[in-house]
Each structure stands twice: as C-alpha cells, then as structure tokens.
Amino acid sequence: MFDQLTERLSTALRNLSGRGRLTDENVADTVRQVRLALLEADVALPVVKTFTDAVRERAVGAEVAKSLTPGQAFIKIVHDELTRLMGEPSTGLDLRAQRPVVVMLAGLQGAGKTTSAGKLARWLIEKERKKVLLVSTDVYRPAAILQLQTLAAQVGAGFAESTADEAPIAIARRALDEATRSAYDVLLIDTAGRLHVDAEMMAEVRDLEAAIHPHERLFVVDSMAGQDAVNAARAFNEALSLTGVILTKTDGDARGGAALSVRQVTGKPIRFIGTGEKTDALEPFQPERIASRILGMGDVLSLVEQVHEQVDREKAEKLAKKLHTGKSFDLGDLRDQLSQLQRMGGMAAVLEKLPAQLQANAAKAAGAVDPKALKRQIGIIDSMTPRERRRPDSIDGSRKRRIANGAGVALPEVNRLLKQFDQMHKTMKKLAKGGMLRNMMRGMAGRLPPGFGP
Amino acid sequence: MTNPASPPAARGFFKRLGERLSTGSSRIAEGLKSILPGRKIDAEVLEELEERLIGADVGVEATARILEDLGRRVARKELGDVDALVGALRRAMLEILAPVEKRLQIGGAKPYVILVVGINGAGKTTTIGKLANRLRTEGRSVMLASGDTFRAAAREQLAVWAERNGVPLIAQQAGAEPAAVIYDALQAARAREIDVLIADTAGRLHTQSHLMEELKKVKRVLSRIDPGAPHEVLLVLDGTIGQNALAQTAEFDRNLGVTGLVITKLDGTAKGGVVLAIAQRFKIPIRFVGVGESLEDFGEFDAAGFVDALLRPAGESA
Ligand SMILES: Nc1nc2c(ncn2[C@@H]2O[C@H](COP(=O)(O)OP(=O)(O)O)[C@@H](O)[C@H]2O)c(=O)[nH]1
Ligand SMILES: Nc1nc2c(ncn2[C@@H]2O[C@H](COP(=O)(O)OP(=O)(O)O)[C@@H](O)[C@H]2O)c(=O)[nH]1
Ligand SMILES: [Mg+2]
Ligand SMILES: [Mg+2]
Numbered sequence: 001m002f003d004q005l006t007e008r009l010s011t012a013l014r015n016l017s018g019r020g021r022l023t024d025e026n027v028a029d030t031v032r033q034v035r036l037a038l039l040e041a042d043v044a045l046p047v048v049k050t051f052t053d054a055v056r057e058r059a060v061g062a063e064v065a066k067s068l069t070p071g072q073a074f075i076k077i078v079h080d081e082l083t084r085l086m087g088e089p090s091t092g093l094d095l096r097a098q099r100p101v102v103v104m105l106a107g108l109q110g111a112g113k114t115t116s117a118g119k120l121a122r123w124l125i126e127k128e129r130k131k132v133l134l135v136s137t138d139v140y141r142p143a144a145i146l147q148l149q150t151l152a153a154q155v156g157a158g159f160a161e162s163t164a165d166e167a168p169i170a171i172a173r174r175a176l177d178e179a180t181r182s183a184y185d186v187l188l189i190d191t192a193g194r195l196h197v198d199a200e201m202m203a204e205v206r207d208l209e210a211a212i213h214p215h216e217r218l219f220v221v222d223s224m225a226g227q228d229a230v231n232a233a234r235a236f237n238e239a240l241s242l243t244g245v246i247l248t249k250t251d252g253d254a255r256g257g258a259a260l261s262v263r264q265v266t267g268k269p270i271r272f273i274g275t276g277e278k279t280d281a282l283e284p285f286q287p288e289r290i291a292s293r294i295l296g297m298g299d300v301l302s303l304v305e306q307v308h309e310q311v312d313r314e315k316a317e318k319l320a321k322k323l324h325t326g327k328s329f330d331l332g333d334l335r336d337q338l339s340q341l342q343r344m345g346g347m348a349a350v351l352e353k354l355p356a357q358l359q360a361n362a363a364k365a366a367g368a369v370d371p372k373a374l375k376r377q378i379g380i381i382d383s384m385t386p387r388e389r390r391r392p393d394s395i396d397g398s399r400k401r402r403i404a405n406g407a408g409v410a411l412p413e414v415n416r417l418l419k420q421f422d423q424m425h426k427t428m429k430k431l432a433k434g435g436m437l438r439n440m441m442r443g444m445a446g447r448l449p450p451g452f453g454p
Numbered sequence: 455m456t457n458p459a460s461p462p463a464a465r466g467f468f469k470r471l472g473e474r475l476s477t478g479s480s481r482i483a484e485g486l487k488s489i490l491p492g493r494k495i496d497a498e499v500l501e502e503l504e505e506r507l508i509g510a511d512v513g514v515e516a517t518a519r520i521l522e523d524l525g526r527r528v529a530r531k532e533l534g535d536v537d538a539l540v541g542a543l544r545r546a547m548l549e550i551l552a553p554v555e556k557r558l559q560i561g562g563a564k565p566y567v568i569l570v571v572g573i574n575g576a577g578k579t580t581t582i583g584k585l586a587n588r589l590r591t592e593g594r595s596v597m598l599a600s601g602d603t604f605r606a607a608a609r610e611q612l613a614v615w616a617e618r619n620g621v622p623l624i625a626q627q628a629g630a631e632p633a634a635v636i637y638d639a640l641q642a643a644r645a646r647e648i649d650v651l652i653a654d655t656a657g658r659l660h661t662q663s664h665l666m667e668e669l670k671k672v673k674r675v676l677s678r679i680d681p682g683a684p685h686e687v688l689l690v691l692d693g694t695i696g697q698n699a700l701a702q703t704a705e706f707d708r709n710l711g712v713t714g715l716v717i718t719k720l721d722g723t724a725k726g727g728v729v730l731a732i733a734q735r736f737k738i739p740i741r742f743v744g745v746g747e748s749l750e751d752f753g754e755f756d757a758a759g760f761v762d763a764l765l766r767p768a769g770e771s772a
Binding site for chain 1: 505508509510511513514573574575576577604605606607608610611613614615657659660661692694695696697698699701719721722723724725728747
C-alpha cells in the first residue's frame with residue numbers, strides 16, 4: 001500500500017517525460033493520481049481538493065530544471081507544497097508562561113492521550129529538566145486514573161490523586177493548587193476521551209478549559225484516523241482554541257493523512273509524534289517526514305537530491321543522450337553506474353533514506369549489492385578490454401577465464417555479471433525514455449533494476 | 455436507553471445506530487435528493503456520490519467497484535432519477551455486506567474460547583465487557599482472562615468490567631507472559647465448567663511481528679488443552695480509522711486466522727464506510743458493532759440495518 005503513490009505516479013509520469021515545461025494537460029492525469037493517493041492516505045476530501053488545486057497552480061507553467069525530468073519536477077512540487085502545509089518543524093512545548101505551566105490533552109477515545117501524557121512528562125523531565133505533576137480528570141474509563149498513576153511512577157513525575165466520583169474541574173483545581181504549592185514547573189492534565197458530537201462531554205471539556213486556562217491545549221489524534229478526523233479537529237479547536245497537536249501511533253504503517261487534515265482545519269502546529277507504546281517513544285514533529293510518509297515516498301526527495309549531487313552530471317548526461325539516440329548501453333556505462341552507487345555509500349546509505357516498510361523490501365532485493373560485491377563487479381569490468389566492454393557478446397570462455405583471473409574472482413561471478421548486464425541492457429532499452437535517475441529511484445523502491453536484484 | 459438485561463432486537467438497535475449516525479453531518483445519501491431534485495443522473499451526480507463514499511471512508515477501491523456497477527446501469531438508462539440511484543446504491547452496498555452478516559454461534563465446545571485481538575485503543579477491553587454482558591443475559595456462564603499484561607492498568611480496567619458483569623477474572627501481575635495467563639484461564643474455566651472464556655490481549659500494531667508471534671503462541675498453547683481453541687478469533691477494529699483498517703485486517707488474519715470482526719465507535723460522525731472496504735476485500739464475518747462506551751451500546755451486525763443507517767436521510771424513520 002505504501003508505495004501506491006510512487007506506483008501511481010510512475011505510470012502517470014511516464015507520459016510526462018521528455019518535455020521541458022509542465023502544462024495543464026500533461027499534469028491533469030498526474031494530479032488525479034495524487035488526489036487518489038491522498039484519499040487512500042485518509043486525507044479528508046475537502047483538504048485534498050484545496051491541496052491539488054494549489055499543486056496544479058504551482059505546477060502548470062513551471063519550468064523544469066535541466067537536472068530533473070518533468071516527473072521529478074512534479075513530485076518535487078507536490079512534496080514541497082505538502083511540506084509547506086504541514087508547517088514548521090516543532091520546537092516542542094511552549095513553556096514561556098508563569099509557573100506552573102499548565103498543559104492539557106484532549107481528544108477522542110483511545111487516541112493515546114494518557115500514554116502521551118506519560119511520554120510528555122518524561123520528555124519534560126529528561127530533556128527540559130522540569131519538575132512535572134500529572135493529573136487525570138478521566139472519571140469515566142475504568143482504571144484510567146490508575147493508568148496515569150502507573151505512568152507517572154514509571155517516568156518519575158509527581159501524581160495528583162483523584163477518584164472517579166469527583167468532578168473534573170474540582171480535580172484540576174486541586175492539582176493546580178498542589179502544583180503551585182510544591183513549585184512544579186509543569187502541570188499536565190489528562191482528560192477523558194470524548195466524541196466531538198457528544199454535546200455534554202464537549203461542554204465538560206470546555207468548562208474545564210475555562211476554569212483552569214491551560215497555557216497549552218493539545219489535541220491528541222491517532223495517525224490512523226479516517227475522513228472524520230477533520231470534523232473532530234474542528235470541533236475540538238472550536239471548544240478549546242487549541243495550541244497544538246500530538247499525532248500518535250506513527251510506528252504503524254498508516255499513511256497518516258489525518259495529520260494534513262488536522263493541520264489544515266485547525267492551523268495549529270503538530271508538536272510531537274508518538275512512535276511506540278513505551279514512554280520514550282515521542283519525537284518532535286518534522287513536517288518533511290510526515291509529508292513524505294503521506295505521499296508514501298520515504299525520503300525519496302532527499303534521495304533525488306543526494307543522487308544529483310554525487311552523480312557525475314556530465315556522465316549522466318552522456319548516458320542519457322546515448323539512451324535517447326538509441327546507442328547501446330555498454331559495460332563501461334554499467335561501470336560508471338556502479339561506481340556512482342559506490343560513491344553514494346552503497347545501498348546501505350540509500351536504504352536508510354527509505355521508509356521502514358520499504359526498507360525490508362529493498363533490503364531483500366539489495367542483498368546482492370553489498371559494497372564488497374560492488375567493488376568486485378567493478379573489478380571484473382576493469383579487467384576487460386575496451387572492446388569487450390563495448391561488445392559483451394564477444395566475451396567467450398577463454399576471455400571469461402582471463403577476466404576472472406585478472407579480477408581475482410571465480411568464473412561464475414563473471415558469468416553472473418554478464419547475465420545481469422544482459423537483462424539490464426534489455427530493460428534499459430525499454431526504459432530509455434524514463435531517465436536514469438528515475439529508474440534508479442524506482443529500483444530502490446523495491447524493484448531494483450535487473451542486475452541489482454537477487 | 456435500552457434495558458441492558460434484554461439485548462435490543464437487531465432492528466431497534468440499528469434504528470438507534472441510525473439516530474446516532476444522524477447526529478453527524480451529512481451522510482452518504484443525505485441531501486442528494488434535495489440538492490438534485492428530479493435531476494437526471496449524469497457524470498456529475500456520480501462524481502458527487504463518489505466523493506460522498508470516499509468521505510465516508512469507503513475507500514478508493516470499494517467506491518470504484520460500487521460506482522462501476524452504478525455507472526453501467528446509468529449507461530443502460532436504468533436509473534432515471536436520484537431515487538432510483540439511491541435504491542441501486544443500497545442494493546450494491548447490500549451485495550457487499552450481506553455475505554459477511556454471520557452471527558457468532560457459540561456452542562459445541564465447553565468452554566467456548568474467544569480470543570480478542572486488535573491494535574492499541576481499538577476498543578477490545580470495552581467490547582469484552584459488552585460481550586460478557588450479552589452472553590450473561592443469554593444465560594451463559596462467562597470467565598474473562600486478562601492477557602494484556604503490558605499496558606498500565608489494563609488488568610484493573612478489565613477487572614472493572616468483570617465486576618460490572620459479575621463474572622470471574624483470571625489475571626496475573628503486570629509483565630507476566632500472556633500465553634501463560636490465558637492457558638491458566640482455560641484450565642480454570644474447564645475446572646469450573648464455564649460456558650465461554652473471553653481472553654483480552656494487549657493492543658499491538660499489525661506491523662510488529664514479534665508481538666504477532668506472541669499471539670500465535672497464545673493460540674498454540676490454547677490448542678494444547680483443546681485442539682479447537684480458540685474457537686473464535688475476534689478482531690476489534692476502530693470504526694473511526696481510515697484505510698489502515700484494511701492492512702490491519704490482512705495482517706491479523708494472515709497471522710492468526712481471524713474468524714470474526716467487531717467494529718467499534720460507530721457513534722461518532724465517522725460513517726464506518728471502511729466496513730464496506732473490508733467486506734469487499736475479505737470475507738470475514740462481522741459479528742458485532744459498538745456505538746458507545748456503556749454495556750448496552752452494542753449489537754449484532756445487520757447488513758440491511760447498517761446500510762439503512764448509512765443511507766437514510768436524517769429525520770426519516772426506519
Ligand atoms: N504503537 C503505539 N501505541 C500507542 C501510541 N500511543 C498510545 N498507544 C497505545 O494506544 C492505546 C490507547 O492509548 P491511551 O493512552 O490509553 O489512549 P487514551 O484513551 O486517548 O488515553 C494504548 O494501548 C497505548 O499503549 C503510539 O505512539 N504507538
Ligand atoms: N464512543 C465509543 N467509545 C468506545 C467504544 N468502544 C470503546 N470505546 C472507548 O475507546 C477507548 C479505548 O477502549 P479500550 O476498550 O480500552 O481499547 P483497547 O485498548 O482496544 O482495549 C476507551 O476510552 C473506551 O471507552 C465505542 O463503541 N464508542
Ligand atoms: Mg486515557
Ligand atoms: Mg485493552
């Protein structure tokens with residue numbers, strides 16, 4: 001599922017290549033694919049519409065940088081726009097207020113409020129050296145108070161006791177007194193889960209806010225949330241005038257489109273993401289990462305950039321020209337490619353840039369491409385004569401043995417390389433129009449070009 | 455509110471579900487008639503419908519399938535107006551959902567073992583409380599096993615539900631091996647001649663393979679006592695989540711062989727359209743739905759009732 005967009009786009013983008021400028025008509029199909037991909041990622045429909053309109057506006061008429069194919073230029077626009085909409089990288093919590101700074105967490109049932117309260121407490125204690133008091137006003141869910149108390153003990157935060165027969169406001173007031181009296185830096189208030197259409201429960205949380213005036217009012221939302229997240233976010237924002245958002249359970253494989261919806265309707269920054277069940281699984285939000293995730297592209301963009309910097313531009317262009325004019329791709333070209341890969345730090349470095357789910361896939365396929373194998377492959381090609389490199393079909397049995405000797409490898413390895421090259425060569429012909437880099441990217445997305453496969 | 459001592463008839467329950475759903479914003483068919491009175495069905499109307507379906511979490515794939523069917527009929531001029539379109543939509547949805555309307559049949563084994571699984575916060579523990587209540591009112595004896603030894607106060611949460619229902623609970627200290635707890639519970643349930651044993655488990659993401667292994671182990675040790683156990687592997691899905699429900703279902707099913715689904719939290723404005731996407735892709739029976747946090751907010755899944763709740767315009771009675 002995760003690489004749906006990449007897949008959708010690569011089909012649509014094939015029609016985009018080879019032109020210098022993005023036009024209304026050549027992006028139309030691609031915009032549609034982006035729309036579908038975002039919907040599949042659970043971005044709310046109205047948000048998708050606004051977004052695709054913005055992308056279309058930016059894309060049409062855009063000049064395609066020489067170094068990019070139109071397809072890459074388009075992905076870059078989509079990605080940049082998405083990153084922009086996701087907001088600034090997080091600076092954590094705003095603690096610039098009179099002590100004790102009160103932070104309140106609210107959201108739907110099961111979103112991860114109580115767990116996030118425990119995580120935030122730990123983060124404040126360890127990273128910000130704050131003295132933190134936790135309190136639960138969840139008088140509904142069985143054992144919710146005990147759950148928070150357990151977490152408080154785990155992370156070494158103070159815990160203000162409460163019982164299920166008390167009123168949330170009374171509990172919070174008492175905790176605030178205690179926080180003031182005992183000189184706590186931060187008071188974290190956990191609340192019961194509630195549906196945004198539950199008028200009574202929304203009134204309760206609104207009253208709580210009005211009575212305590214928390215400095216930070218955070219909406220906790222599950223990264224798996226569906227289309228309705230947009231309505232929930234709007235309602236909580238109206239009730240509490242939110243100051244930020246925590247996006248939980250990002251350790252799963254949901255694309256997390258809700259993050260974009262919530263961000264769009266509230267306009268409030270996403271502060272943290274939850275990355276697991278343990279109390280240390282909390283990270284400051286990074287727009288770029290979530291944008292890539294929604295698109296299902298991992299760090300593909302920065303990968304494009306990296307490839308660009310390190311690939312010998314001239315050679316790449318020569319190769320591209322060769323492919324376009326139909327001249328054959330030879331072993332010398334393969335050598336260039338292999339050494340480019342080598343310069344990039346081999347597949348390992350490339351793999352690190354991919355999203356987790358892709359990594360497993362790609363790692364399987366890339367098994368054969370450890371740096372040592374890369375070096376041996378280059379060695380084999382280096383042991384060939386220029387003519388052999390141009391005409392691999394001229395390499396007979398005795399030449400193979402000579403090459404193997406020269407490179408210090410076993411004969412089957414030479415055979416394997418030649419066979420891989422042959423496959424690659426065939427594919428190259430088919431993909432001639434696509435542009436080298438894109439093929440490499442696609443390859444990395446789990447479908448390595450032949451020759452790099454196992 | 456319905457009397458918890460006598461579970462509401464399916465119809466009444468889904469009527470209530472319809473009322474709950476109608477507190478939300480526009481539902482799928484709502485407004486179609488008023489926006490487009492007497493309008494001929496054309497591409498624009500179908501597009502409007504497509505957006506509503508996707509907006510209800512039905513997903514791109516299931517929506518495409520439904521629309522393909524409707525589109526063909528429009529082309530054949532079978533659907534003259536919006537009424538006919540909504541009728542055809544209803545049938546298309548029923549076609550997807552009717553095959554998964556299969557009740558949980560308890561019996562044959564004693565104790566009948568239900569293993570409840572799902573991701574974090576889906577509503578497993580709450581569902582167990584509701585299910586225990588339902589089984590009790592049917593006159594069965596029930597025992598609960600606290601297999602969530604991970605989340606803070608998970609055991610105490612289940613204990614509250616056990617107490618509310620007046621049923622025994624088997625639990626160990628936090629951090630205990632889930633398989634051991636549930637194994638002990640099955641032995642205890644046997645010794646006490648309990649009819650149904652329901653085992654709670656810790657929430658886990660379907661991507662966490664080591665935690666999936668933990669569940670497989672639970673299954674293995676249960677089958678050592680009774681080769682048929684667990685008799686039901688119930689996957690609880692949060693009805694407010696989006697398309698990831700598909701990945702969850704696929705992974706839990708692949709690892710454990712899911713035999714039934716529960717869809718929770720349908721009392722919000724989330725329309726639970728993902729149910730259609732799931733029914734379309736998997737043939738797993740949907741046993742129950744949850745529409746709130748108390749004991750009685752629970753009912754058997756009924757395809758027609760569900761579709762009506764999705765499609766019936768607000769204010770119109772069943
Ligand atoms: N995998 C994962 N689980 C989480 C995360 N945050 C919370 N949870 C789990 O989600 C479930 C519900 O969390 P809880 O804090 O009780 O939610 P609340 O009802 O909003 O207070 C629990 O099982 C938590 O362990 C996260 O970032 N990743
Ligand atoms: N509104 C609503 N909330 C529910 C429903 N089912 C469960 N919940 C709530 O969802 C949260 C998580 O439920 P829980 O049973 O602890 O989930 P678990 O982590 O899967 O065991 C709790 O706050 C429950 O009260 C439902 O059908 N409707
Ligand atoms: Mg909580
Ligand atoms: Mg639970």
